[in-house]
């Protein structure tokens with residue numbers, strides 16, 4: 276089971292209301308390489324992993340991604356705090372506001388709703404783990420794209436923390452891939 | 466930037482920094498389970514976190530529910546602010 280801890284993994288601060296940036300960070304909330312896709316990808320793939328290490332890393336990184344998902348929601352919540360309907364309209368959030376008000380919604384920056392089609396299970400641990408490594412690199416690249424579009428140094432601090440986590444996750448998944456391939460090769464020799 | 470933050474946020478940030486160290490060591494140990502030094506650091510940071518969380522929960526109520534942390538009366542799990550409402 277999971278237990279919620281009533282804290283964020285890392286502080287989330289914003290300099291002030293910023294509907295334009297709020298819309299952009301949704302890419303990491305409900306986008307193809309966002310935190311919801313990451314958490315669901317790993318937590319769905321873990322069941323058939325062949326080693327304890329692979330099951331453990333997918334469980335732990337999947338859980339950490341849930342904490343990142345919460346941080347992105349917090350960014351959106353704080354960036355929309357105090358935003359008026361006319362400011363939302365001026366920032367291109369007219370359609371978003373009409374549907375969701377200032378609530379966070381599981382969609383990407385372009386308004387496309389989240390879908391399970393963003394991630395795979397292939398019945399093959401090597402294929403799954405290589406997807407996970409690519410996913411971490413794509414998430415890192417997405418954070419860098421968002422950093423290029425951001426005008427808030429407080430938000431940048433949070434985004435940089437999250438980008439660094441993708442680098443560490445990529446490293447851990449690479450080690451798990453080694454572990455799983457060694458395991459599969461031993462089985463073949465036997 | 467110098468902002469005044471609450472005592473609660475101050476304690477939380479201290480917990481965040483120790484717990485982040487624990488997360489990082491946990492993931493490292495997952496793929497390096499025989500690393501003696503990392504394991505000793507993990508166990509040490511776990512002890513520090515236990516103390517920090519105990520102090521925090523005395524002032525601000527449970528950080529975790531479902532039987533992990535006790536609560537004072539009345540049930541304090543529902544106390545605001547929730548994590549996304551806090552100025553850090």
Ligand SMILES: [Fe+2]
Pocket residue numbers: 313340411414440441444
């Ligand atoms: Fe990640």
